[in-house]
Amino acid sequence: MTRGQLIQRLNELRSLPAETEVIEFKEAKNNFHFDKLGKYFSALSNEANLKGKAEAWLIFGIENKDHRIVGSRYRHGDRSGLDSLKGEIAEKTTNRITFIEIYELNLPEGRVIMFQIPAAPRGFPIAWAGHYHGRDGEELSPLNLEEIERIREQATRIDWSAATCEGATIEDLHPEAIRVAREKFKVKNQRLATEMDDWDDLTFLSKAKIIIGNRITRTAIILLGKPESEYFINPAVARITWLLKDKENHEKDYQHFTCPFLLAVDGVFGKIRNLKYRYIKEDTLFPEEVDQFDPFTIREALSNCIAHQDYSCGGRVNVVEREDGYLTFTNLGEFLPGSIETVIESEEPPAYYRNSFLVNAMVNLNMIDTVGSGIKRMFRLQREKFFPMPDYDISGGKVKATLTGKVLDIDFARVLARNPGLSFFEILMLDKVQKKKELSDHEISYLKDRQLIEGRKPNFHISFSIAEKTGRKAEYIRNRGLKDQHYKDLILEFIGQYGAATKAEIDKLILDLLPNVLSPKQQENKVRNLVYSMSKRDKTIVNEGTRRKPVWRMSQP
Template structure:
């Protein structure tokens, strides 16, 4: 791509973000500040999984070209690379400095490489990052995420040298056998022939008969917790009243296979009665679906950074909220990306522990757990799970009641609303910020009214207005409709190339999506059908998996 084309692409973006910064820099720019931007943009490119970020001189905040005279002499510009490299750790500099002779003036494009895997970039000894378009210190959570990228040692697979089978709880092992049989029914008939050592090896809880840290966490006797010091194999349940005052608490230690269920039973899952709304809502439901309790609890156990010495906590609020938290960063980085990809994460903090928990029927590796929590809450018309990822902690809040009846009514009236749109509506009801593009998208569908920051969920339903065709063009159909078209095409013609599927779908996707978003949508639909086992890829051709 030419520098001129890249500049045009950057000018057409929706403003500055974590990896794009515009500066007028009409005549000069402080080297120290430029270095801070280098550090911040490099680190953010790493966190976003991008090869590079862009610092643009000669463009104002309105993305209008104003021109720059910064280091007009070529030799001065090239010397900038060494000046940056001398004060950056690890030593690196721009991939390139592109000079564009734009009709409105000279523009400089600084192509800043992403920080190396596992190594955050510092300027003059300090790490910088971005809070959307603002220059800030790199947070501890983001710093840890970058540093953990090259971590190869799995703490949970470590061997407890002096531990033996006698340090494991007999009731926990019995429960582990039952859960293993449920997860792997083909082995159920053989379980009685396996002694404990054989079973634990096959369930991948021990390694060749040696007791792992994962085995102590899940199956160890309470007095065996010292084997994993300084880790704290503890779940703390706390009950707080509506004012946040602590009313009760209890600590649960090893074996977590048993005690995670004890924590689940401590939670008071009261009945929630909906306000009368005709036939739109059920009359009465439990505040919390069992899945939305067990999933974040078991995820906290599986993904806790035990080397930090923290513990898992479950706080129950009497106003109808549950808050689960654990030490350690959220390795995927973005909850939204996890929901959209709906696929297994390729990196785990405690892979051995996670695999053991899969075998004991505590968690699933198909990567759909978080998405399923969102869908479950959506189907109950309750607020979506809220993730707080900062200060080296992962906190998940589940709300067991309706916050905004307009939000609940909208979900009931529009059952085929996409999960992406529901996430945006959830942000509206929680008074969370939205970008200009997100607001524009919601307004085009008639889902919100008002002006930022005073948006509210529209009481009108687009399908009841006179703009039914426009509503359908903007909203599109649910994913199942598009998947059906793909399968129908392949079944009729025997196979399909990506270009065939693009021709089939692109003009049918919502008008609010741009070309790149439509291409991503098609890719995600194909991947979803592949994961479901409906289609397979043979070279560059898609075919039905059962022909």
């Protein structure tokens, strides 16, 4: 949130006549007991879930009766004191759940700290130090058994896309779509290429995990169904609308597509004009011309919409092409990873997908990549053309991804072209500058310190007179960071020498080596992702301790 948005949100909360189960004010003028903070986290998180809220708020520096700002000195000073709270709280909560964000506002009346607390995940009540807490009005209280069960019962997720369609048969699927599906499956599974030539259609569909026990699933209808078979998924719809708008945002053309989506993707792709973009030739750093939109990026964005659409909402996928160089893809449903930064940073697969059966089928048919790698590649392809980064708007219960098919700020393009060592986070910060988005104080300080921006708040502009011209190449290498394998080798060397490593020892070994551009939370996530990769994928280490207090040793051959 921006400072203005935070102040507006704070004023809204202060205007409430009293505290609620999901809002708590505390004066916390000088200190606040850590254990009580954890209990409030558990209680507010659980109550937000039970009340159907996305979040709860705990606010320090506010008197709890008349909601006056009295100011708090809780962990006053270095911002790292507040940032470290996330890890400290996570150590003693269920599934290491922690704050969405901790905001610090220095107002004329005093300092206010706003803890944004996420609702307990569906099916998982949040405990603090092994105990579940809730609220009885404004007071802390144990979460009763009935409330615990209400949250746990939410864990019974029904995968809409895996349900079978009563009365549907293979005759309701499109023969051409099945033929194309076979070709795509063969590309993805070349070791089965010869064998699958002998499969009949039902065997193929079962092997590709598109049907279940010869029964036609909703996934099969969406991807391979005849257009007239769409009624099998009613009241859901299988629709994609392509819309062309001129520079004044007036509609010029449109077309609707329905199942089979496997073929519709090519249909939509064919409608998008994807003109050539010609650079202003200043030097040899820029190519003469490129496609406005990389074909992979178009297909990946559209396929992601199909895979993650919340079909229970009864809406359609929209693709809007604008003549001034923008392409927008929209699907219904919350963005389950929480933020696009989470997808980019994480090396772990998502905990679950909305349409797991559909996602797996699309992976098997080579329509999408998994574990966010497709989104990461979209960002990389934009960077390679020196174009702006993709924009994601995940508000309002839908996901809107916008691609820009042109250079917005020539200085941004120059910086990317002349400095291939820029980190992803530096590029994202510079992208915010060229799009005139608000920067945090940390981002401003970081970019100014490295002479990447000039000007005064809020009117910053990009400077391309950086590392190579200021003698700060070593610092840029430091901020770019090392390859993941280097960090993994250090962990293995440590365990090899000392026999085992605790979480604290791995943190001490790795954290100081990570790029300065990463925030403390991002650095913590990076280390966690490295260890996860080593244990779950590389299988080079194994935890012989507990989940809360892991002790990592070498895996036995």
